[in-house]
Amino acid sequence: MWLGDQLLRAKDIIFSQWERSYHLSRTHLVRLHNLRNGLRPCSVLLHGRPADDKGSFPSLSHYPELILDSWAKKFGPFYSMRLGNQLFVVVSDPLIAKDLLITNGSIFSSRKEMFIKSKTIFHGRGITVMPYDTRWRKHRKIATSFLNGHFLEDLSEIFDYEAKILVRELFRYGRGGTEPVNPQPHAGRCSLNTMLTIVFGIRTDTLEHPLVGHALRLSREFMNCTGPVSNLVDFVPLLQRLPNFLTNRAKKLHKDLVDTYGGMISEIEKRMNSGQDVPRCLVKTLVETGDQEALDHLDKVMICSAFLIGGVESTASIMQWFSAIMPSHPDIQEKAHAELDRVVGRNRLPTVDDEKDLPYVRAIIKEVERCHNPFWLSTPHVNTEDFTYQGQFIPKDTVVILNTYSIHHNAERYTDPFKFNPDRYLNDHMKSSESARLANVTERDHWTFGAGRRICPAIAVAEHELWLAISRMLWAFKMEEVPGEPIDLKEYDGLSGRSPVPFRIQMIPRDHHVAEVLEM
Numbered sequence: 001m002w003l004g005d006q007l008l009r010a011k012d013i014i015f016s017q018w019e020r021s022y023h024l025s026r027t028h029l030v031r032l033h034n035l036r037n038g039l040r041p042c043s044v045l046l047h048g049r050p051a052d053d054k055g056s057f058p059s060l061s062h063y064p065e066l067i068l069d070s071w072a073k074k075f076g077p078f079y080s081m082r083l084g085n086q087l088f089v090v091v092s093d094p095l096i097a098k099d100l101l102i103t104n105g106s107i108f109s110s111r112k113e114m115f116i117k118s119k120t121i122f123h124g125r126g127i128t129v130m131p132y133d134t135r136w137r138k139h140r141k142i143a144t145s146f147l148n149g150h151f152l153e154d155l156s157e158i159f160d161y162e163a164k165i166l167v168r169e170l171f172r173y174g175r176g177g178t179e180p181v182n183p184q185p186h187a188g189r190c191s192l193n194t195m196l197t198i199v200f201g202i203r204t205d206t207l208e209h210p211l212v213g214h215a216l217r218l219s220r221e222f223m224n225c226t227g228p229v230s231n232l233v234d235f236v237p238l239l240q241r242l243p244n245f246l247t248n249r250a251k252k253l254h255k256d257l258v259d260t261y262g263g264m265i266s267e268i269e270k271r272m273n274s275g276q277d278v279p280r281c282l283v284k285t286l287v288e289t290g291d292q293e294a295l296d297h298l299d300k301v302m303i304c305s306a307f308l309i310g311g312v313e314s315t316a317s318i319m320q321w322f323s324a325i326m327p328s329h330p331d332i333q334e335k336a337h338a339e340l341d342r343v344v345g346r347n348r349l350p351t352v353d354d355e356k357d358l359p360y361v362r363a364i365i366k367e368v369e370r371c372h373n374p375f376w377l378s379t380p381h382v383n384t385e386d387f388t389y390q391g392q393f394i395p396k397d398t399v400v401i402l403n404t405y406s407i408h409h410n411a412e413r414y415t416d417p418f419k420f421n422p423d424r425y426l427n428d429h430m431k432s433s434e435s436a437r438l439a440n441v442t443e444r445d446h447w448t449f450g451a452g453r454r455i456c457p458a459i460a461v462a463e464h465e466l467w468l469a470i471s472r473m474l475w476a477f478k479m480e481e482v483p484g485e486p487i488d489l490k491e492y493d494g495l496s497g498r499s500p501v502p503f504r505i506q507m508i509p510r511d512h513h514v515a516e517v518l519e520m
């Protein structure tokens with residue numbers, strides 16, 4: 001009771017500061033100088049506002065990209081704010097993102113040690129939360145070697161197989177278009193199987209396999225417990241010492257990751273030690289190189305967990321947003337069908353080699369990524385040295401948030417930015433992995449994969465997987481809304497990684513060729 005009262009009191013004090021500090025934000029960069037001179041800033045900018053009577057109101061704990069975007073409109077594309085004990089700068093412009101994260105990547109490539117995500121869930125070990133140091137470089141080297149080059153080529157058969165199974169399962173669960181189907185768990189299993197193959201050299205054979213529900217729950221729980229600006233406990237050290245619901249959830253998630261993926265790693269180690277053959281996979285490499293790299297068991301568990309979380313919730317989310325958007329765009333589906341029929345025909349599924357000849361389908365994928373980036377606020381970077389930019393002082397250890405929502409909805413770069421319009425990408429012949437390397441960042445397709453030295457190391461894997469899954473769903477089905485079940489494209493589930501709220505659609509096979517090609 002006492003503890004509850006204290007927490008409520010703390011919350012009230014902080015909320016009472018909120019309104020005042022909101023209006024002070026415009027001058028906050030000046031206060032950065034004050035900070036340097038040892039003066040205490042007076043503002044405490046904190047968590048969200050309660051929902052208004054019309055429903056959800058954007059706040060820092062829900063839809064933070066919207067409130068940060070509204071502040072960018074007021075204070076400009078580069079402003080600062082303070083949450084509890086942490087100073088943030090919010091970047092909403094590609095050129096500023098380039099100056100800080102790319103040109104000055106040697107300074108702006110670290111991560112903040114967030115209490116929930118880094119300390120409690122990952123115990124400081126997952127590649128995504130590590131500071132920019134030699135340990136991170138080792139992990140990044142391992143990740144890059146598994147997500148690019150020859151290994152990726154070896155995996156192409158697996159991607160091909162999983163994408164075919166995805167379409168087959170959607171056909172089967174939708175009973176050939178006669179019943180509504182929720183594509184979400186199927187997209188989740190497709191992404192999960194790809195990651196299980198890369199990490200453990202295994203796959204699940206049905207949606208009912210116990211690992212499917214369990215692994216997807218762990219990844220979602222991660223996305224729901226972590227968010228760059230959403231958890232009070234990350235920025236108020238006092239709260240970290242008090243028992244609270246979120247910390248307990250994070251501790252449980254850590255234990256579940258260790259039990260699940262740690263158990264699977266131990267199994268592989270046992271098999272390797274007894275001389276059994278183990279397919280090439282991340283764990284096998286970690287075990288073989290573990291001693292030289294001084295990786296202990298928890299290191300291995302956390303590398304694998306980072307892959308299983310980051311690699312599943314991301315691609316699955318894009319597939320889910322794609323399936324949620326298509327029913328309201330029959331005209332776009334028709335154009336894609338016409339292109340697929342002309343280039344691929346009706347007697348086989350599209351392949352990776354077809355991609356260059358299917359610019360409209362590729363444009364659809366890029367437009368889904370622009371309109372529905374699963375990570376609007378990316379994964380924030382931190383500067384490891386004091387830095388002055390455009391006359392503004394950014395002290396060491398400031399968290400830099402890239403608000404891709406603002407960048408992706410800038411009308412100067414994307415005409416009519418709220419319209420889902422693949423045509424805007426029709427003349428863009430680059431893969432996102434190539435586009436991310438453009439010297440002129442204003443021409444980059446989108447910022448969904450982040451920027452700089454911490455940019456997603458798996459863009460090639462994600463593009464390959466998404467291409468096969470989405471081009472094949474389009475080739476096989478006409479997607480329609482279920483009468484009386486409108487799809488909500490505004491609300492979403494997740495704090496750091498967002499997926500649509502559950503929905504069902506009709507996935508109607510386009511003709512009799514679909515069953516034949518899928519060997520149903």
Ligand code: HEM
Pocket residue numbers: 127128129140143147306307308310311312314315318374375378379380381448449450451452453454455456457458459461462
């Ligand atoms: C559509 C799919 C994906 C999206 C949108 C995505 C997005 C991102 C973003 C925004 C970041 C942070 C970049 C930054 O700090 O600037 C990131 C990092 C990362 N991603 Fe992805 N990702 C995707 C797929 C994957 C896949 C399939 C994997 C497979 C393992 C993966 C593994 C990682 C890892 C390990 C990091 C951390 C890199 C580091 O901190 O050095 N991602 N991703």
